Amino acid sequence: xxxxxxxxxxxxxxxxxxxxxxxxxxxxxxxxxxxxxxxxxxxxxxxxxxxxxxxxxxxxxxxxxxxxxxxxxxxxxxxxxxxxxxxxxxxxxxxxxxxxxxxxxxxxxxxxxxxxxxxxxxxxxxxxxxxxxxxxxxxxxxxxxxxxxxxxxxxxxxxxxxxxxxxxxxxxxxxxxxxxxxxxxxxxxxxxxxxxxxxxxxxxxxxxxxxxxxxxxxxxxxxxxxxxxxxxxxxxxxxxxxxxxxxxxxxxxxxxxxxxxxxxxxxxxxxxxxxxxxxxxxxxxxxxxxxxxxxxxxxxxxxxxxxxxxxxxxxxxxxxxxxxxxxxxxx
Amino acid sequence: xxxxxxxxxxxxxxxxxxxxxxxxxxxxxxxxxxxxxxxxxxxxxxxxxxxxxxxxxxxxxxxxxxxxxxxxxxxxxxxxxxxxxxxxxxxxxxxxxxxxxxxxxxxxxxxxxxxxxxxxxxxxxxxxxxxxxxxxxxxxxxxxxxxxxxxxxxxxxxxxxxxxxxxxxxxxxxxxxxxxxxxxxxxxxxxxxxxxxxxxxxxxxxxxxxxxxxxxxxxxxxxxxxxxxxxxxxxxxxxxxxxxxxxxxxxxxxxxxxxxxxxxxxxxxxxxxxxxxxxxxxxxxxxxxxxxxxxxxxxxxxxxxxxxxxxxxxxxxxxxxxxxxxxxxxxxxxxxxxxxxxxxxxx
Numbered sequence: 180x181x182x183x184x185x186x187x188x189x190x191x192x193x194x195x196x197x198x199x200x201x202x203x204x205x206x207x208x209x210x211x212x213x214x215x216x217x218x219x220x221x222x223x224x225x226x227x228x229x230x231x232x233x234x235x236x237x238x239x240x241x242x243x244x245x246x247x248x249x250x251x252x253x254x255x256x257x258x259x260x261x262x263x264x265x266x267x268x269x270x271x272x273x274x275x276x277x278x279x280x281x282x283x284x285x286x287x288x289x290x291x292x293x294x295x296x297x298x299x300x301x302x303x304x305x306x307x308x309x310x311x312x313x314x315x316x317x318x319x320x321x322x323x324x325x326x327x328x329x330x331x332x333x334x335x336x337x338x339x340x341x342x343x344x345x346x347x348x349x350x351x352x353x354x355x356x357x358x359x360x361x362x363x364x365x366x367x368x369x370x371x372x373x374x375x376x377x378x379x380x381x382x383x384x385x386x387x388x389x390x391x392x393x394x395x396x397x398x399x400x401x402x403x404x405x406x407x408x409x410x411x412x413x414x415x416x417x418x419x420x421x422x423x424x425x426x427x428x429x430x431x432x433x434x435x436x437x438x439x440x441x442x443x444x445x446x447x448x449x450x451x452x453x454x455x456x457x458x459x460x461x462x463x464x465x466x467x468x469x470x471x472x473x474x475x476x477x478x479x480x481x482x483x484x485x486x487x488x489x490x491x492x493x494x495x496x497x498x499x500x501x502x503x504x505x506x507x508x509x510x
Numbered sequence: 511x512x513x514x515x516x517x518x519x520x521x522x523x524x525x526x527x528x529x530x531x532x533x534x535x536x537x538x539x540x541x542x543x544x545x546x547x548x549x550x551x552x553x554x555x556x557x558x559x560x561x562x563x564x565x566x567x568x569x570x571x572x573x574x575x576x577x578x579x580x581x582x583x584x585x586x587x588x589x590x591x592x593x594x595x596x597x598x599x600x601x602x603x604x605x606x607x608x609x610x611x612x613x614x615x616x617x618x619x620x621x622x623x624x625x626x627x628x629x630x631x632x633x634x635x636x637x638x639x640x641x642x643x644x645x646x647x648x649x650x651x652x653x654x655x656x657x658x659x660x661x662x663x664x665x666x667x668x669x670x671x672x673x674x675x676x677x678x679x680x681x682x683x684x685x686x687x688x689x690x691x692x693x694x695x696x697x698x699x700x701x702x703x704x705x706x707x708x709x710x711x712x713x714x715x716x717x718x719x720x721x722x723x724x725x726x727x728x729x730x731x732x733x734x735x736x737x738x739x740x741x742x743x744x745x746x747x748x749x750x751x752x753x754x755x756x757x758x759x760x761x762x763x764x765x766x767x768x769x770x771x772x773x774x775x776x777x778x779x780x781x782x783x784x785x786x787x788x789x790x791x792x793x794x795x796x797x798x799x800x801x802x803x804x805x806x807x808x809x810x811x812x813x814x815x816x817x818x819x820x821x822x823x824x825x826x827x828x829x830x831x832x833x834x835x836x837x838x839x840x841x842x843x844x845x846x847x848x849x850x851x852x853x854x855x856x857x
Binding site: 335337367369392393394398399422433440441445447449450454 | 580581691720724726753754790
């Protein structure tokens with residue numbers, strides 16, 4: 180299958196006075212056209228950073244120090260700012276967490292939408308406005324013809340996020356990077372926005388990279404999911420498999436921490452400890468100090484992603500060759 | 511022990527006597543009018559925001575009542591009313607048989623009450639003074655209330671408090687920035703527990719935390735409740751968390767309680783359409799890829815609430831009566847619910 184986006188061994192570093200911090204360390208995944216890939220993890224896992232690297236909006240001094248990002252085979256991680264700007268917006272749309280800060284408060288939303296459309300598509304201003312109204316209508320904004328001349332502060336949080344989605348889709352991108360698009364919203368609005376995002380991207384055949392910490396949102400929306408931990412992908416696979424048959428102990432722990440609406444437990448399962456800071460990422464598997472299945476080799480050998488059932492996990496438990504050898508030894 | 515408060519340590523076993531916390535028709539109105547000159551020149555009327563509008567509930571000793579609702583529904587205002595950060599415009603809060611706001615206004619009884627009611631805030635980054643050591647943060651309520659003054663005894667008590675929330679006594683020399691979000695929230699809990707309170711008001715204590723850390727904090731809160739017989743008011747927008755920690759759940763919408771029921775009933779048989787909607791809106795882990803029909807509409811502007819039942823513009827069961835007449839809280843089958851459709855048996 181043709182890949183829309185390929186991320187290979189991506190390394191992002193932050194040079195600081197106390198040495199270089201590796202925030203992402205060898206992240207690899209790909210997204211097929213029209214696919215929705217979820218990226219989950221706790222704060223500091225590097226999920227938002229992965230999104231920022233793909234859209235070329237890493238905050239300096241952060242920099243891509245290795246690996247490559249390809250959009251339809253074309254490398255985009257080393258592009259100069261001007262061509263990257265043409266890709267961003269035209270071929271990759273972005274949705275951020277806070278809908279208030281991603282809109283310019285001084286311009287009407289119509290002006291922001293038509294500006295984006297005119298920049299990227301070859302249309303007349305009248306056509307651009309027509310398209311903008313249609314986009315607002317598609318994202319479920321009532322009375323779009325009137326609302327288009329309103330300013331961001333005249334919209335509620337949920338409506339603003341609809342405008343941001345319209346803005347991200349204005350130039351009909353092939354990929355939308357959505358970074359925590361529903362985190363700032365109330366639960367009843369969250370469901371509306373997720374349904375909208377899913378429907379509108381399916382209609383337009385846009386692929387989505389959905390970054391979130393909410394496993395419930397992932398379960399409902401995504402085709403595949405990548406679980407990140409301490410700047411690396413811990414597990415990646417079809418969403419149903421990852422949720423119901425997690426192969427990595429971290430994924431399993433993460434899943435059982437979530438208070439369940441169906442099952443009642445006296446105590447929640449907890450993973451003791453916290454995600455390591457960038458300055459003190461342990462040797463070997465970064466998760467081993469918190470892992471109850473850690474073996475000797477986990478302390479000094481770092482696992483790469485390997486097949487584990489229907490998913491791929493970076494965990495030595497799934498090292499078939501070693502398991503076979505160990506069984507051989509014990510015989 | 512000679513200290514009066516230490517002798518008043520809460521009973522570990524909940525007694526079947528009167529409820530510890532009783533809120534009677536609590537209301538709080540904020541004046542959000544334009545400045546006087548604008549009102550005069552532009553003829554703008556006075557504008558009142560009814561943040562909390564007649565909320566009544568009871569919490570028995572050792573139990574947890576959770577208040578859920580979306581932003582702007584007034585749940586945090588209820589929390590602030592209970593701890594005395596706001597005075598109510600109407601209604602009473604009776605704590606252990608005495609009128610709490612009368613006590614808050616007075617001197618000595620107010621101080622005693624503040625010892626017995628403590629609060630945990632949402633944001634552990636904002637609620638701890640970054641320039642203070644953990645030792646000073648946790649010891650502040652002890653010093654403030656004059657419970658302990660001997661440095662050695664203080665240090666011992668702080669160490670004990672830190673241990674009770676799963677931190678090490680060695681952590682007391684550190685500053686807040688040296689801790690992760692979950693650890694900071696535990697420091698807040700230790701500080702809240704310093705005066706041996708009976709009642710803790712927790713305003714979204716885990717919403718700023720990651721799930722694995724959230725589980726740690728929720729477990730600690732439950733353990734402490736069991737050990738010390740604490741009573742909690744737990745405010746959250748996350749129904750899954752609420753289901754885990756609470757005994758009773760109150761659902762708020764635009765400043766009013768719309769449903770109040772014990773946890774099991776509320777989650778298995780939600781009565782009010784808004785409660786049903788909230789339950790439906792939670793993304794479920796078990797049905798991957800299931801399409802849902804999300805409820806339309808958003809929370810209306812509280813400055814200009816809809817007539818009748820505030821939920822009627824979004825309610826699939828609304829009729830003419832709902833848009834004209836505000837439903838009163840009624841007890842139907844052991845559940846308190848404010849809905850015409852439920853009362854008439856339409857749903």
